[in-house]
Amino acid sequence: MEPRDQQLVVALRIRPLSEAELEQGAAVVAHKVGDQTVVLMDPGEDPEDTLRTHRSREKTFTFDTVFDQHASQGDVYRATAQHLVAGVLSGYNATVFAYGPSGAGKTHTMLGVDAEPGIYLRTLTDLFQAIEGTREDADYSVSMSYLEVYNEVLRDLLNPSSGFLDLREDARGAVQIAGLTEVSTSNAQEIMQLLTRGNRQRTQEPTATNRTSSRSHAVLQVTVRQQSRGPDAAGEACVGRLFMVDLAGSERAAQTQNRGKRLQEGAHINRSLLALSNCIAALSERGGGRAHFVNFRDSKLTRLLKDALGGNSRTVMVAHISPASTHFEESRSTLLYAHRARNIKTRVKRNLLNVSCHSDPRTDVISDLRRQIEHLKSKVERQDPGKRGEPAARDPQAGSLWPPAMTPTQDTEEDSRLQMSRIRAQLVGAFEEQLEMRRSLLELENASVELHVAVSRHLLAIADWEREKTHPHAQDESPERDERQEAEVEAADADGDGEEDAPAEPHEVTLAREEVSLLLAEQRKTVALQAGLEQRLASAQSKAAQLERLLPARALSEDQQEALRLLCRAQELELENAGLQAGLLRRDSLLSQKDRLLRRCHQHRRLCERIIRDQRRLLRDGGLPVPAALAESYGLYSRERDEGSLDRLLRLHSAMASSLRDGSVGAATPPPPEESSRDQLDDWRDLPCSGQLELPPVLLDTDSDGHRSSKATPSKKPGKQGILVPPPALRILLTPPSREKSGSLSARSRVSKLCSPVAGLELDTPRAAAAALKEMALGTKSIALIAATRRSKAQDREGASGRSSLHRPEEVARDPRDPRPADRRGPHARAGRGGSAERKASRKRAPLLLTWGAQPVAERPQPPPLEHSTESQTPLVPQQLPSARGFLPAVPTAPKGKPGLSLHAGSADSGGRRHSPRPPSSPRKRQGGSARGPRRPK
Numbered sequence: 001m002e003p004r005d006q007q008l009v010v011a012l013r014i015r016p017l018s019e020a021e022l023e024q025g026a027a028v029v030a031h032k033v034g035d036q037t038v039v040l041m042d043p044g045e046d047p048e049d050t051l052r053t054h055r056s057r058e059k060t061f062t063f064d065t066v067f068d069q070h071a072s073q074g075d076v077y078r079a080t081a082q083h084l085v086a087g088v089l090s091g092y093n094a095t096v097f098a099y100g101p102s103g104a105g106k107t108h109t110m111l112g113v114d115a116e117p118g119i120y121l122r123t124l125t126d127l128f129q130a131i132e133g134t135r136e137d138a139d140y141s142v143s144m145s146y147l148e149v150y151n152e153v154l155r156d157l158l159n160p161s162s163g164f165l166d167l168r169e170d171a172r173g174a175v176q177i178a179g180l181t182e183v184s185t186s187n188a189q190e191i192m193q194l195l196t197r198g199n200r201q202r203t204q205e206p207t208a209t210n211r212t213s214s215r216s217h218a219v220l221q222v223t224v225r226q227q228s229r230g231p232d233a234a235g236e237a238c239v240g241r242l243f244m245v246d247l248a249g250s251e252r253a254a255q256t257q258n259r260g261k262r263l264q265e266g267a268h269i270n271r272s273l274l275a276l277s278n279c280i281a282a283l284s285e286r287g288g289g290r291a292h293f294v295n296f297r298d299s300k301l302t303r304l305l306k307d308a309l310g311g312n313s314r315t316v317m318v319a320h321i322s323p324a325s326t327h328f329e330e331s332r333s334t335l336l337y338a339h340r341a342r343n344i345k346t347r348v349k350r351n352l353l354n355v356s357c358h359s360d361p362r363t364d365v366i367s368d369l370r371r372q373i374e375h376l377k378s379k380v381e382r383q384d385p386g387k388r389g390e391p392a393a394r395d396p397q398a399g400s401l402w403p404p405a406m407t408p409t410q411d412t413e414e415d416s417r418l419q420m421s422r423i424r425a426q427l428v429g430a431f432e433e434q435l436e437m438r439r440s441l442l443e444l445e446n447a448s449v450e451l452h453v454a455v456s457r458h459l460l461a462i463a464d465w466e467r468e469k470t471h472p473h474a475q476d477e478s479p480e481r482d483e484r485q486e487a488e489v490e491a492a493d494a495d496g497d498g499e500e501d502a503p504a505e506p507h508e509v510t511l512a513r514e515e516v517s518l519l520l521a522e523q524r525k526t527v528a529l530q531a532g533l534e535q536r537l538a539s540a541q542s543k544a545a546q547l548e549r550l551l552p553a554r555a556l557s558e559d560q561q562e563a564l565r566l567l568c569r570a571q572e573l574e575l576e577n578a579g580l581q582a583g584l585l586r587r588d589s590l591l592s593q594k595d596r597l598l599r600r601c602h603q604h605r606r607l608c609e610r611i612i613r614d615q616r617r618l619l620r621d622g623g624l625p626v627p628a629a630l631a632e633s634y635g636l637y638s639r640e641r642d643e644g645s646l647d648r649l650l651r652l653h654s655a656m657a658s659s660l661r662d663g664s665v666g667a668a669t670p671p672p673p674e675e676s677s678r679d680q681l682d683d684w685r686d687l688p689c690s691g692q693l694e695l696p697p698v699l700l701d702t703d704s705d706g707h708r709s710s711k712a713t714p715s716k717k718p719g720k721q722g723i724l725v726p727p728p729a730l731r732i733l734l735t736p737p738s739r740e741k742s743g744s745l746s747a748r749s750r751v752s753k754l755c756s757p758v759a760g761l762e763l764d765t766p767r768a769a770a771a772a773l774k775e776m777a778l779g780t781k782s783i784a785l786i787a788a789t790r791r792s793k794a795q796d797r798e799g800a801s802g803r804s805s806l807h808r809p810e811e812v813a814r815d816p817r818d819p820r821p822a823d824r825r826g827p828h829a830r831a832g833r834g835g836s837a838e839r840k841a842s843r844k845r846a847p848l849l850l851t852w853g854a855q856p857v858a859e860r861p862q863p864p865p866l867e868h869s870t871e872s873q874t875p876l877v878p879q880q881l882p883s884a885r886g887f888l889p890a891v892p893t894a895p896k897g898k899p900g901l902s903l904h905a906g907s908a909d910s911g912g913r914r915h916s917p918r919p920p921s922s923p924r925k926r927q928g929g930s931a932r933g934p935r936r937p938k
């Protein structure tokens, strides 16, 4: 698709006069005239003489839209950011940024207040709604990151303890922020929770112009990955990025009376805003047709906004001013720059990814190998048939490519053959080395994805808790909520707890925080290793390319041609193997996701059944007739159960999943049909029926997206135990299957999950949150551990690559059929080697018992079966398929005696850090939370 030029959209918002300005007796000098024009009057002139303003053009500015103090948040959103949503979903980048002096209303526009949310929430709500609307046609995954630029350093607002972040540009000039936390989310509320949490970390201080002045630029990035479904859309995927930026206020030192630290902050803010203004000026000149150098490198802010301003993004700037005469100068310069920005043009293009070669490392491996094969094949093809089998005449040019030691001066056939065999060995070794590195990269990438998912889940769980702490009963809108709150406040007062008695943080949440640090540390190490490995791979590639160039332009003999053919064959087999592995990993991750979803459905269905039972008991005990509508619903429900269609579907999935995982249909044993509650549900016909009575309300339940599904019963006072918490931890992330889970990891995760004492977790008590957190903590440990293990393996490989065939040709030439060094001939050969210091460290760190050794899967302690879980019936998937070394195609079978990794959750409890079974202390103890809750975050 052709890139299209797009004009930067500039809107202006004039806020109402503030109380301080009114007290100062400030006059209104900014007037909206029509929908697009603002007149800024000079307070030095007669403010009443508005008629003259049409003659003083420098004070009249035109924008795409102008809002005055009467404009609502909804009006601003509709005219600015709303139209960007569809573009982001179809793979376009978009940016909205709020610009203007301190206290002019930028944060109000972007974040807003609870009653009147700003652009952030409105955009995200529309985005998720649109995703819901097109879920049939495409798979989406959404993730977010949130950072601030403060005093020219970047800080992760979702994980401030991670220190300063590095801003880099990749080979294509795209800006990358190393180590920035990216959280996968499934709804706008989740993002807002994270955002609110992040905002509390944002640097803000009172200044003379704004009591809650943001001292940093905040950048929220939301990434939407879309993979189309359906036959026409084969292979089409795209990524749209939405940046929403709340800039720090520009200010004049004289006006703010800032001193010391504030003054220094102001200098930094002004410097970056000056850099931004310079870029706007240069870009607007360019937009006007003149070539102009644009220096984005002057500040971190402009480097971050490079694409938004001059690159591939649809961009909206919302400029803000105060209408007060006391802020005339700031308003004037803001209007000047904002007006200039209207000339800026960006070139937008859809970020389309071809699935077969998009950035998924698994598919990268395949396409790289494919290229290599094509290259080698064409080399063979180019041989002159007439010259085959006989030594070629010395080609001075080709000859010059030979290193002196290899130049066939004696020209004997024997010499030539020896030399060729050496080169061939070197080439094979070089390819082997590259393949090893690629495999390591693949594992590291898998580990990264797992770490990322684990971090996301923890952060969301922490955010849940924090929301619960600050707004207890936020999800509970039942009539007795107020009663309960009052009673609890009274109880708290009677205890004399007062303000200090804040709900204690559950142990699991504290653990979750620790886990986040642990996971992020692991993630950083993994990323660093990946970067190093990528560099080494690049240099190995160039060495191999050099080596290839040393081959003569025309092969000297059959042997030499044979060598090339062998190389091609080897690469083809490796490619086949890599393709099989990638396919398996993807399939397994998809299945794991579906399993999780099914488990949730199971749990939810059991919950429904319980609710029905309770309702029925209530009706029977109270001698009440069943209302006709309810009787009909009961009937429908029972019929569906009797038909067993849902059970059949579940069993079918389970059977399919098992057979797909181990490749044998017969191995799958479908789960027995659920009989548990059917009998109890079938007795509804015994109840008297009437059309008049109200359906007795059931317990409060909230689905995973926070939608209320039913109201709390007024007849039964549920108390704390009666409130059903929203499903806390088993989130179904919208991550695309290929990046969600590796086969190896999911196999291991399954082991640890099955061993988990909370594997059969019920989600219908408040304790479930704690239990789920606990489960997560255990899962995290295995993820961190597995990530560390993969990293160690990768490092081992790296170490091994130092002894590669490329560097020691004599070693690889020992066996012409298997030119690899002994220590790289298979996992068994490596198993005995001592681990790196890193691996030891990670073993020490990991609380789960880690056993290296050739323990077959069948001999490992079998975990208890997971009730209703399809996972419990699926065999383990091998960590990695045997490769096609020795030029044999790999067959995806479970490794019988492959050195295994055993994870025993029980041992974790005995040896490592314990997860206390203590239930979380009730966050509902005090009801003063809302009063004490943080004020509107900025």
Ligand SMILES: Nc1ncnc2c1ncn2[C@@H]1O[C@H](COP(=O)(O)OP(=O)(O)OP(=O)(O)O)[C@@H](O)[C@H]1O
Binding pocket: 014, 015, 016, 018, 069, 100, 101, 102, 103, 104, 105, 106, 107, 108, 109, 210, 212, 213, 214, 215, 247, 248, 249, 250, 320
């Ligand atoms: N359109 C508006 N309607 C009502 N109140 C507003 C409006 N815009 C801003 N305010 C109020 O003005 C005050 C300052 O606004 P805000 O904090 O959004 O400014 P800012 O531009 O983000 O400042 P800074 O750059 O210093 O962070 C806040 O109390 C905010 O509620």
